[in-house]
Amino acid sequence: MNREKFKPFIGIWSTPVKNEAEKGAIRKFADAIGDPNPLFRDEEYAKSTRFGAVIAPPTFSKTFDFGEIPGLELDEEGLIHGEQYFEYNLPIRAGDTLYCSMRLADVYEKEGKLGNMTFLLYEMRGMNESGQIVFFERSNVIYRG
Numbered sequence: 001m002n003r004e005k006f007k008p009f010i011g012i013w014s015t016p017v018k019n020e021a022e023k024g025a026i027r028k029f030a031d032a033i034g035d036p037n038p039l040f041r042d043e044e045y046a047k048s049t050r051f052g053a054v055i056a057p058p059t060f061s062k063t064f065d066f067g068e069i070p071g072l073e074l075d076e077e078g079l080i081h082g083e084q085y086f087e088y089n090l091p092i093r094a095g096d097t098l099y100c101s102m103r104l105a106d107v108y109e110k111e112g113k114l115g116n117m118t119f120l121l122y123e124m125r126g127m128n129e130s131g132q133i134v135f136f137e138r139s140n141v142i143y144r145g
Contacts (some may be wrong), residue, residue, distance in 0.1 A: 002107075002109065002116070002118035002143060003107050003108065003109050003118060006072075006104060006107040006118070006120060007107060008071075009069055009071065009072045009104045010104050010105065010106060010107060011103060011104070011105070012069050012070065012072075012103055012104065013069075013101050013102070013103040014066055014067030014068055014069050014070070014101045014102050014103070015067050015070075015101065016067065016099035016100060016101040016127070017064075017065045017066060017067045017099065017100050017101065018097060018098075018099055019064040019065055019097070019098050019099070019100050019126070020095075020096070020097050020098075021056055021060070021092050021093065021094055021095065021096040021097075021098065022094065022095075023043075023054055023094035023095070025063065026040055026041075026054055026055075026056045026057070026060060026094055027040065027041045027054075029056070029057060029060050029063060030057055033057060033059070035057055037057070039051065039054065039055050040054065040055065040056065040057055041054065042054070051091055051093065052093075053093045053094055053095065054093065054094040055091040055092060055093050055094070056091070056092040056093075056094075058086055058088070059084075059086065060092060061086070061092065061100075061124070061126060061135050061137060062137075064098065064100045064126065065100065066100045066101055066102040066124050067100070067101055067102065069102065069103065069104060072104065074120075074143070078143060078144035079141055079142070079143060079144075080141070080142040080143075080144065081139075081141065081142075082119065082139075082140030082141055082142050083139075083140045084137065084138065084139050084140075085137060085138040085139075086135065086136075086137050087135065087136045087137070088134070088135045089132065089133055089134055089135065089136075090128070090132065090134045090135075092126075092134060092135065096128060096134070097128070097129055098126040098127065098128060098134055099126070099127045099128075099129075100124065100125070100126045100127075101124070101125060102122055102123065102124040102125075103122070103123055104120060104121070104122060105121045105122065105123045105138070106119075106120075106121040107119065107120055107121070108121075114144075115144075116144075117142050117143070117144060118142070118143040118144070119140055119141070119142055119143075120140070120141045120142075120143055121138065121139075121140050122137075122138065122139045122140075122141065123136070123137065123138055124136070124137040124138075124139065125137070
C-alpha cells in the first residue's frame with residue numbers, strides 16, 4: 001500500500017529555495033509556449049501598463065526550484081501528471097526574487113483499470129522578499145510505482 005509509504009511526509013514543507021525571475025528566461029518561456037503577449041517580452045510596452053515591468057506568463061512558476069521534502073524519495077518511473085491549479089496574489093515581475101517551497105498536502109488511493117493508483121497532492125508557493133505569498137499552486141500526481 002503506497003499511501004502508508006507517503007503518509008509520514010504529509011504537511012512537511014521543503015526548505016525555501018531562492019529563485020530569480022530573469023527577463024530573458026521569461027521571454028524564452030513565452031516563446032516556448034507560443035504566447036506573443038508584449039507584457040512578457042517588450043520592456044517599453046510593459047512599463048506603460050499597470051504592471052510597470054515585464055511580467056511572467058501564468059505558468060512560468062513551474063520553472064522554479066521548490067527544493068525537496070526531506071526524506072521523501074520518489075521513483076519518477078510510473079508518474080503521471082494529473083491536474084494543476086494556479087493562484088496569483090501578485091504578478092511575477094522580471095527581476096523579482098522569490099523563495100519557493102512545496103509540501104505534500106495529501107495522499108489517497110483509487111483503484112483503476114490498470115490496478116491501484118496513488119494520488120499525491122502537492123502544494124507549492126512562492127514568497128517575495130517582503131514575505132508576501134506571490135503565488136500558490138496545487139499539483140496532483142498519480143504514482144503507480
